[in-house]
Amino acid sequence: MRTAEIRRRWLDYFEARDHAVVPSASLVSPDPSTLFTIAGMVPFIPYMLGQQTPPWNRATSVQKCVRTLDIEEVGKTTRHGTFFQMNGNFSFGDYFKEGAIEYAWELVTGSQADGFYGFDPDKVWVTVYHDDDEAARLWRKVAGLPEERIQRRGKKDNYWHTGQPGPAGPCSEIYIDRGPAHGKDGGPVVDEDRFLEIWNLVFMQYAIEDVRSKEDFTITGDLAQKNIDTGMGLERVAYLLQGVDNMYEIDEVFPVIAAAQELSGRRYGADRDDDVRMRVVADHVRSSLMLIGDGITPSNEGRGYVLRRLLRRSVRAMRLLGVDEPALPHLLPVSRDAMSASYPELATDFDRISRAAYAEEEAFRRTLVAGTTILDTAVAQVKTAGGATLGGEQAFALHDTYGFPIDLTLEMAAEQGLAVDEQGFRDLMQAQRERARADAKAKKGGAAGTTVYRELRDQGATEFTGYTELTTPSTIRGLLRDGVAVPAASQGDTVELVLARTPFYAESGGQDSDAGVITADGARLEVLDVQRPVKGLVVHTVRVAEGEVASGAEVLAQVDPEWRRGARQAHSGTHVVHAALREVLGPNALQSGSYNKPGYLRLDFSWNQALSAATRSEVEEVSNKAIREDLGVKWQYMTLPEAKAWGAIALFGETYDEQVRVVEIGGPWSRELCGGTHVDHSSQIGIIALTGEQSVGSGSRRVEAVVGLEAFHHLARERALVTALTDALKVRPEELPERVSGLVARLKDAEKELAGLRQGQLLAAAASVAAGAADVGGVRVVTHEAGAVASADDLRTLALDVRHRLGESPAVVAVGGVAKDRPVVLVTVNPAGRALDLRAGALAKVAAGALGGGGGGKDDVAQGGGTDVTALPAALAAVRGAVAERAGGR
Incomplete structure (x- = not known):
């Protein structure tokens, strides 16, 4: 039975029993103390606490969830995954334990021909909270379960809460016996691999606070009403009904593993390490697809950082499988096709999703290149010092500062003959995790303060x-x-x-x-x-x-009326700019975040390339035309489905009530879900002047603008600047660009002339520099400090000239200088020197190691640099030493 069919049967079953079908909430958690929606009941917490009146007494949903606490364990076990789906049915003061147990038993064990799941009743076991005699009695009454298949457990296993202050209660879990091939007999208290939990029935009846651990919390009293919250793991049911061993092999996940096999040429099931990598890829690609689908973009903090980590772990795993080419363009469409039956919006929105993912992969590939350079430098330093192990601090810095994965550090260090202090690295990682846990605990404490x-x-x-x-x-x-x-x-x-x-x-x-x-x-x-x-x-x-x-x-x-006037102008201006971006760039330029205050607005939107000056000007013009046309601004309340059907745009990452406020400017030109304050007519915005545009992450751009009186002041300042320039240059305003271009051209010509003079001075010294060549093991070696230079190109010209003057015998030339306050060493080796296995790239890395930086290049010409100008003599000496070592070892 396909996963989408399991999902459909769930919703159909409970809808037929008077449950309102509630669409999945966003993966972005409405609780500020958590990043993601981590359980199916999260959207219903206000109803369970009695803070809000539910619009129905019964509900059902299939909720998208993400948990990343055990991200390092993904792929290593069959239990850990980041994205999962939770089937849930909920009662708010309606049916309680008996009704929940009756529904669960019928749906689990009823025949597939009748629309149920068809599990063998004789293979069903349950657990109940240790003193919940009522639940145990109901399982005997409703299902006829014998006493030995009703096991009792404590708070650790059979008491449920979110880990935060809120609703809680005892629970009853349903397990399926997978048979003796999967472990020992004796029920879930003996072996939870053989006896697999598929469904948890939570009897929500208490409010708790001061949550110190899973088992340690304070019950503050009864909830206003008894509630039912259940959660069935959709992926677990899928792999049982599809006859596969784990969640990675179900129909919504395994196609990505198959694609990874095809790309890598390696077979799933042949090697444990490769299997783990393929599972990581399948899980993380799917999770990334769903997170981007809900409007999250890669970044360096919060949800965006988690997404970035998932994407980069996917790319890293594919690299360890031997795939160096971009992998996501092959894998992400496969995951889309596997998930679209349940979430058709993934297909319609795939252009935006893929742009963000592919841009992040490309950025990480550049990070890998940079990390490789840093790693090579660190390896060279260790070797120069006679060591055989890369320090844990260096490995941690590569991981933490440059995003360079530890397994790649291990692999690449081993290729160069070095071990890595893994324990030192692990200790530093553990210290970082403890700091993170302390931060999380502090945040939870803050949440408890609510x-x-x-x-x-x-x-x-x-x-x-x-x-x-x-x-x-x-x-x-x-x-x-x-x-x-x-x-x-x-x-x-x-x-x-x-x-x-x-x-x-x-x-x-x-x-x-x-x-x-x-x-x-x-x-x-x-x-x-x-x-x-x-x-x-x-x-x-x-x-x-x-x-x-x-x-x-x-x-x-x-x-303050002036403050509110400015706030209304800026917020309505944000909607206008958003509509203008969509008109100019197309419907994929969707807002992903914004901030506005009197006189100022900024808007982040999905786009993967910089806007040209002409495009920015067009967006500005479309915005101000809408203001000039005095478009009406109206708002009204409606249901969320009605708003979406009406074409209203919802902000990615926001959560909305069933009743939402829709603000429109100029009718369908701009319709957005929004609770902010707005002008009555677009002309009241005044004027919009774009002041900046920049990248704020992979696949995301930001525009900034000033609004109203602030926009007028901004344009007045620009006018004053133009006036000052025209007065100084004695030209009319329209002649200013041509005059400035002419001055810039003359300046460039002067710079070229100066560069030519400097180069001439350097080349004039080439003969005397070449004359100072020393014989090092049969190799003519020149090391020379050129002092301050305009750029590394000057050093390259000098080094190549000196090399030419040394003739055809083996020769190495290393010229050092200071360009823009940073030390640079240019190394070149002639053909005879390269025949002796002297490589310019390797020698440049040696020099760079002494300078505290990185380097590399081709075998004939290479460059190294760093930060320590005083180390130039040592860097040149290191090159001579490396030549002596290689020449002497022949």
């Missing part, structure tokens, strides 16, 4: 009035200092303040928070920041400028 916000949220959501008014009477619902509730705040205090109603926009959707004041009897509070630490709660960071305020006081919240 308890006080949740308590305030339980009193009701903050009503936002800022769409229609800038001044709102309100009541102080709470005051916080350093995360602790306080009764009052006095002049000079900086505190967090929660209002029942507020006109202040909290930073979100790329729009900066509002500025303004909050006043009460004799008190004036300056609003410094506005955030939403938990959904539905607006928190104002304020400084008490005058007087004193207390919790429960009546206040007047007032947004």
Whole structure:
């Protein structure tokens, strides 16, 4: 049974039993303390906590999930993967244990002909929490399971929570006996390879806090209602029903392994190390496909860093399989085809996805080249010092600073006859992991600190009035200092303040928070920041400028109207620029992030090449034409499916409620899901002036612009600059480009003339330099310091001239100099010298090692450089020594 069919049967089964089919949420977690959606129940947590009223009592979904905690174990076991799919059915105060068990038993053991999964009832085992007698009784009643196939376990195995404060409860897990070929008898408590868990029924009934570990937490009380949260591992069920040994061999994953076999010429199943590499490739390519599909792009932090690591591990694994050519253009389309039956959007959006992935592979291939140069330098230094082992610090620096994988370091060092201090490397990696865990723990502690916000949220959501008014009477619902509730705040205090109603926009959707004041009897509070630490709660960071305020006081919240005017211009301007980019570049130029505040906007979008000056000018012109046309700006609420059907653009990486706000400018020209504040007509934006465009990662660009009055000031400054130049050069503004071009050309001619004079001076010394050649083991060797030079080309010219003057006998010339404050050594070897196995590239690396840098090149001419100018004499001496060593060893 294909994976897509297993998925379809799941949704059909529960839909027929009055469950609302809920589309998978984004892989981008809505919880700021976690990067990705890690479980099927994550989107439903607000309903389980009672923070929001669910629109249905029953729901079902197939949720996309990513977990990367055990990324190093991927491929080594059959259990670890990064991307997976979790089938789930949920009850919010409706059915509980008995209903969940009845549904599970029927779907698992019912016949395939009737639309079920058809597992043999005699091979089903279950576990329950050790004191959950009710669950054990229901398994006997509903399924007729004998007592010996109902096993009891503790919190470590049969109590579920997210690892964060929130809902929790005991659970019951369903296992399938794979038979004696897979391990010992005795149920899951004896062998979880033979007895494979496929489904976990969680009986959510408690709220927990202070989560110290899987088994150590504090139960704070019962949830407002008893809930059911179940999770069936789709990939696990797939490999059982498809008769394969593990998740890597199912129909949605194995095609990538097959493609890797074809590219590498190696056979899956023939070598354990190759098998691990192919599994890594299959898992990581699929995960990368899904992450980019949800709008994540490679970067050096957060989610983007995880994606970058997945892609680079894929490329690295293919290289270790012997594939040096770009691999992703072969592998990614295969994964797309395997996954499109379940996620058709991957096919329609593949152009954007592939651009980001292929650009990252190309960038990593360049990193490998740079890392190879650094590695060669480190190896040369070790050999020069007479060592046989590359230090753990050097291997770690290659990994951590340059992104050079340790297994490539091991492989390439071995090719040059060196071992690597692996233990030193592992110790440094462990220290880094411990720092990362400490950071993660700190972040979790911070997340636990949201308890006080949740308590305030339980009193009701903050009503936002800022769409229609800038001044709102309100009541102080709470005051916080350093995360602790306080009764009052006095002049000079900086505190967090929660209002029942507020006109202040909290930073979100790329729009900066509002500025303004909050006043009460004799008190004036300056609003410094506005955030939403938990959904539905607006928190104002304020400084008490005058007087004193207390919790429960009546206040007047007032947004600065000039600030809001600028914020509206910038946010609407962001939508206009986005629409202009799509009009000029095409529909693939989709926004991937933004930031705007009064007078300024920046917008990141999917694109893999720089915009030409003409293209930037066209985007600017289209934007300002839309402003001039005074397009109407409207917004309305609708369901998310309605919005998508209407053509509204959702920002990648954002999570949305079922009801969403759609903002349109000029009708269908710009329709986006957005909660920000906007102008009423496009003409109110004023003017947009693009000020910059740059890369912000593989397959992603950024444009920046000034808006409104700031745009006018920017253009006025440019006008003043043009006026100053025209006055200085005595030309009209339209003649300025030609005049500047002429001056630049004259400057270049002068520079060429100077370079010719310098080269002439160098060549004039060539004869005397050649005359200083020394005999080193039958090789004529010249080492010469030329002093300051314009560039390495001057050294190359001198070295080649000297080599020519030395005739046809074996000769090596090494000329050093300082170009742009950095030491450079140019090495050249004539044909007779190369016949003695003297190679310019190898000698340049030796010189570069003394200079603290890298080098290399061809056998006849090569170059090395570094950072230590004072080491030039030592670098030239190292070349002489290397020639003596090779010549003496013949």
